[in-house]
Amino acid sequence: MHISRIALDETDSRLLSALQRNAHLTSQELGEELNLSPSQAGRRRQRLEAEGLIQGYAARLDPHRLGLAVQAFVQVQMTRHGHETTAAFSRLVDAQPEITSAWTLTGEADYLLRVYCQDLSSLNRLIHQVLLAHPAVSRVQSQIVMDQFKPDAPLPT
Incomplete structure (x- = not known):
């Protein structure tokens, strides 16, 4: 399946960068940042949403405040x-x-796989009782994240 690239002008790129920094920007605020009228900024955002370039909006949550103290990357090899x-x-x-x-x-x-668990016991359960229990999984290797020194960043536009 080939997905065609959507052509962006400089204003579209700046709009996408602004929304990746703060998805709550109103059309008024976007217009001020992009030197457009609020209606122009709103139409551009709607067009980029309709074309599927903007897939949605979500809140970023703090895993530690949710009690998810262990982040790991898990590699899975199938038989x-x-x-x-x-x-x-x-x-x-x-x-x-x-x-x-x-x-x-x-x-x-x-x-x-990127996983977030409450503790090492939860990670152990996920690996041994869930992943390795699958009949086609032959090997699992995990790397526990010690620190994330660069947070998930916006995509380059």
């Missing part, structure tokens, strides 16, 4: 591949709220 195996593993991952994102990879590992 076999195929549509049914992939679909079953995808369902397993979707059902685990601790797994906040997942990627398929090239190389030794088939998947990379």
Whole structure:
């Protein structure tokens, strides 16, 4: 599946950068920042939403204040591949709220999972009772995050 790139002018790029910094900006505030009228800024935002470039708006939560003291990246290697195996593993991952994102990879590992857990016992349970319990999972390797010195950053526009 090929997704075509959306052409952006400088104003669109500046609008996207502003929204990534603060998604709560009103059309008035966007217009002031971009030197546009509020209606022009609002129409540009609506166009970028309609074209699928802006996929949604979300709040960033502090994992530590939620009691999620352990962040880890977990690599998963499968014993076999195929549509049914992939679909079953995808369902397993979707059902685990601790797994906040997942990627398929090239190389030794088939998947990379980003997880947030309350403690090491919770991470241990996720790895041993959930992931390794899947019949097609052959190996799991985890890396516990000691510190995130660069927070998740906005995408370059």
